[in-house]
Amino acid sequence: MKMINSILIVLTISVITILLRVGPAWLFPADKPTPKVLVYLSKVMPIAVIGMLIVYCFRETEISTYPHAAPEIIAALMTIVSYLIKRSTIISIFLGTVVYMILVQFVF
Amino acid sequence: MKNRIDKQTLIQAFKASLPTLAGYTVMGIAFGLLLANAGYNFIWAGAMGLIIYGGTMQFVAVDLLSTQASLLQTAFVTFLVHSRHIFYSISMIDKYKDRGKARPYLFYSLTDETYALVNMPPEEGVDKAKYDLYLSILNQIYWICGDMIGALIGSLSIINTEGVDFAMTALFIVIFMEQLMSTHDYVPAVIGIAVAFICLIFFGSENFFLPAMILIVTALLFVRQFRNEETDEDDK
Structure with a gap:
């Protein structure tokens, strides 16, 4: 089933x-010209949907109890800062994920 | 129509595809690990790479699979996550006019990266029709291989994959930043995050996805009435 x-x-x-x-x-x-509403939606949807997906990823994160979402916050900052510096999707995803895995497996 | 593989063009396409060779392999492996983590083997990973072929959507699919989402929700989520492809495809209608039998596949394989690559001019004298086709096929091969390798590593359980699901969060954060940096219109981004957050509080983590998506589309259509000039802005 x-x-x-x-x-x-x-x-x-x-x-x-x-x-x-x-x-x-x-x-x-x-x-033939494309319906304007479709062109508009296909332009504004991606960023709105990705924003929603980020919230979705953190939906189970508990901020009130120990460790107060520390692994999530640290790994997310790692991703953001490394992307600002290197502008490389691969490096940022790799760093963020590895840091998160180490934090949840060994630290917290 | 008997078509021989044109070696020169294939080499050109391969050179152009090197960034995706690296990117798709790594992202594919991350997806495969995540999928194996949810209990699905490399055959599932390869099949999804073949018939879905979309990074973001396949990550979301892992969640849809592990929560055994309804087909209605699945269809709706897919529509929203992949709606940008309508725009990609529309913009290629003219360029892909005379591609014969390859035409449906060329449209099907228009991922973000492939779209970017086929819109960069190759060297002089290259057969563009063959070049685009080879490039599209090569990219999908990298993606399928990455997916399957990741799922194989994941199911061998040589490494503890706990926390590997953060790859999805990191991917979305990076895409979000990339999009923020390439636009001056922050309203859709704010709508996406704010509406999702409000719905999360009201509907809870299990049920907020569908109402959030419906409300986001509604909100985007609503604000459109007040900002008509900006919809003509072209930033792609």
Whole structure:
């Protein structure tokens, strides 16, 4: 049951993804203007959705009890500061993740 | 139509794809580790890399899988996370006009990185149609390999993967910063974070995702009425 539901979840994501990526090629011929509301949403959605996803990632984080989200805060700062310095996605993700893993496994 | 592989063009495409070779392998491994951590093996990882092929969405998919989300929620989340692809694809309609049988795949494989790469001009005299196709295929191969390697390492349990899920948080933080730095319009970013946070408080961590997304789209459409000039600004 879990297996079937998991397959259905993956297939659903795949179908919607294909519709979004290949669909416009069928729907909007090159010579016709795209509906303005779609152009607007595709411009403002990414940053809003990513902002929401960041909140989503911290949804289970407990700030009131020990260790008061210290691993999350330290690792997030590590990611942010290293990105400001190096501007490298890979280095920042790697550093943030490794620091977080060390903190939750050995420190707190 | 018999097409031979054009070696010169393939080498050109390979050179251009070196940054994604590094990036996709590392990100793919992070995803694979996370997926294995949730109890899904390398076949799942490879299949997802093949038929979903999107970094952010595959990270979110791990959560959808481990919470066994409903298909409606899955469809909605996918729509929101991948809605930017409508824009990518629309902007390529003209450029990908005469690509024959490769056309659907070229549109399907337009990830953020591939979109950026095919929009950079190759060296003089390169067959652009073949070059774009090779580049797109190479990128997806790197991604699928990274996914599967990560899942294999993860299921061997030679390393303690506790905390590896922070890779997803770090990815989103970096993308968010990147987007903040490339725009002067901070309203959508504030809407995204604020609405999500308010919904988290009101609906709780289990149920806030769907209402948050609906309210974000509503809020974005609402504020649009007051800021029409800014929608014409082109920053891509």
